[in-house]
Amino acid sequence: MVIDRDGNITIITQEKASVKTLVNNIQQGYDKFKTYHLIVNLACIEKIQLEDIIEFLRLSNKHRGDKKSFVIVTDMVDLDEMPDEIVVVPTTQEAYDIIAMEDIERDLGF
Numbered sequence: 001m002v003i004d005r006d007g008n009i010t011i012i013t014q015e016k017a018s019v020k021t022l023v024n025n026i027q028q029g030y031d032k033f034k035t036y037h038l039i040v041n042l043a044c045i046e047k048i049q050l051e052d053i054i055e056f057l058r059l060s061n062k063h064r065g066d067k068k069s070f071v072i073v074t075d076m077v078d079l080d081e082m083p084d085e086i087v088v089v090p091t092t093q094e095a096y097d098i099i100a101m102e103d104i105e106r107d108l109g110f
Helices: 019-028 050-054 057-065 092-108
Strands: 002-006 009-013 037-041 070-073 087-089
Touching: 009 092, 019 037, 019 057, 037 092, 057 070, 070 092, 087 092
Parallel strands: 009 037, 037 070, 070 087
Antiparallel strands: 002 009
C-alpha cells in the first residue's frame, strides 16, 4: 500500500496484496485518512471483480457520510455494473474531477 498526499486528497495505491487486505489496512489506519478526500487506485491490480469493489462499500459510505469524497480508480471493471453508492472511475484525472464536482455540490448544499 503506497500513500501519497496532494493537498486535501490522499491517494492510496495498491500494488500486490488482495483487495480485502487493502480494505482492512485502510480501516485500521482510518484515523490518518478521515479528514482527507480519498482516491483508492487499483490500476495495478489486473483482476478485479464486482465483489472486490463491494468490499469498499461500507468504508465509502462512512467516508462520504463525513462529507469527504471516496473514489476508486480502475479500468478493469464494467462501470455499468458498479453500485450507485460507490464511485468508480477509469483514471486518476477523473477521480480528481469527481472530487472537485463533489466539493462544489457540498459548497452549494446538495
